[in-house]
Amino acid sequence: MRLRSALAAVAAATAILAGPAPAQAAPPATLAATTLASTITLSNCSASLVRYPTSVSTDRAMMLTNGHCYEGGLIPAGTVLQNRSSSRSGTLLNSSGSALGTVRADRILYATMTGTDVTLYRLTTTYATLSSRYGATPLTIAASRPAAGLSIAIPSSYWKRIWNCRIDSFVSTLREDEWTWRDSIRYNPDCDTIHGTSGSPIVSASTGQVVGINNTGNDDGEMCTLNNPCEVDANGTTHAYQGQSYGEQTYWFTTCLTSSRTIDLTKSGCLLTKP
Numbered sequence: 451m452r453l454r455s456a457l458a459a460v461a462a463a464t465a466i467l468a469g470p471a472p473a474q475a476a477p478p479a480t481l482a483a484t485t486l487a488s489t490i491t492l493s494n495c496s497a498s499l500v501r502y503p504t505s506v507s508t509d510r511a512m513m514l515t516n517g518h519c520y521e522g523g524l525i526p527a528g529t530v531l532q533n534r535s536s537s538r539s540g541t542l543l544n545s546s547g548s549a550l551g552t553v554r555a556d557r558i559l560y561a562t563m564t565g566t567d568v569t570l571y572r573l574t575t576t577y578a579t580l581s582s583r584y585g586a587t588p589l590t591i592a593a594s595r596p597a598a599g600l601s602i603a604i605p606s607s608y609w610k611r612i613w614n615c616r617i618d619s620f621v622s623t624l625r626e627d628e629w630t631w632r633d634s635i636r637y638n639p640d641c642d643t644i645h646g647t648s649g650s651p652i653v654s655a656s657t658g659q660v661v662g663i664n665n666t667g668n669d670d671g672e673m674c675t676l677n678n679p680c681e682v683d684a685n686g687t688t689h690a691y692q693g694q695s696y697g698e699q700t701y702w703f704t705t706c707l708t709s710s711r712t713i714d715l716t717k718s719g720c721l722l723t724k725p
Contacts, residue, residue, distance in 0.1 A: 451518045451666045452648040485545035488589050489607035492540045495519035495649040496608040501588040502711055507578040513571040515649030516665050517563035527628040530725040531561040547610035550584040560713050563629050565723035566698040567665040589660045593704040596661035603653045604664050608646040615641035626679035635662045635697040643667055643695045652697045660700055667695035
């Protein structure tokens with residue numbers, strides 16, 4: 451996971467160098483693939499301001515990051531957190547990476563490190579408020595699975611840097627320490643995301659929508675250990691590729707939404723991990 455040595459990496463880098471009007475749909479982002487707009491810096495990870503395809507401007511805004519970035523620490527395998535109070539805060543950035551202001555969560559809508567690696571927070575402010583206050587436009591979580599070969603950008607608020615990559619393929623089973631992820635996104639080998647990029651959105655270069663979330667990479671070539679994920683093939687054989695980086699699916703959220711845009715894990719076709 452691209453989290454644990456983030457603070458150490460910083461040290462090393464330093465050493466070497468609205469009203470009653472009807473609700474309107476919140477517009478999708480168009481510059482996400484090339485800027486840091488709508489990203490949010492956390493104390494230990496990257497994050498982003500996101501919306502569902504069906505979100506409206508009067509909805510509470512949402513913040514997306516990894517499950518392993520959860521303020522309570524690494525979430526045990528098999529555990530799902532839902533509708534828990536939170537006071538997590540972060541710094542919302544503009545397109546150039548400058549701070550716009552602080553955003554704060556009041557609830558964890560969903561978090562897990564099983565199947566996928568995500569934490570989705572509800573913020574205390576609406577999309578309309580963030581738009582009027584900062585001119586901020588949320589990134590839209592795509593409603594469909596991305597395709598291999600897709601050109602992507604991975605904007606990291608933590609580093610204020612953007613990785614331009616592509617989706618190489620998908621891994622049916624990816625394992626790291628006690629956690630197992632399904633249908634993981636495998637980047638092209640030169641996509642060298644680093645610690646601190648955990649929680650960065652994976653943004654389609656063509657649509658500007660979020661098609662996944664960056665979460666891990668194999669640091670040392672070890673097999674299935676912490677910070678060294680391994681791919682598990684159909685026969686159960688494990689394979690480790692030093693330097694290979696990965697992300698996880700986010701369209702699963704859209705398969706679990708009710709008409710009022712709440713997450714219902716019992717909904718038919720819901721792909722999110724259940725408790």
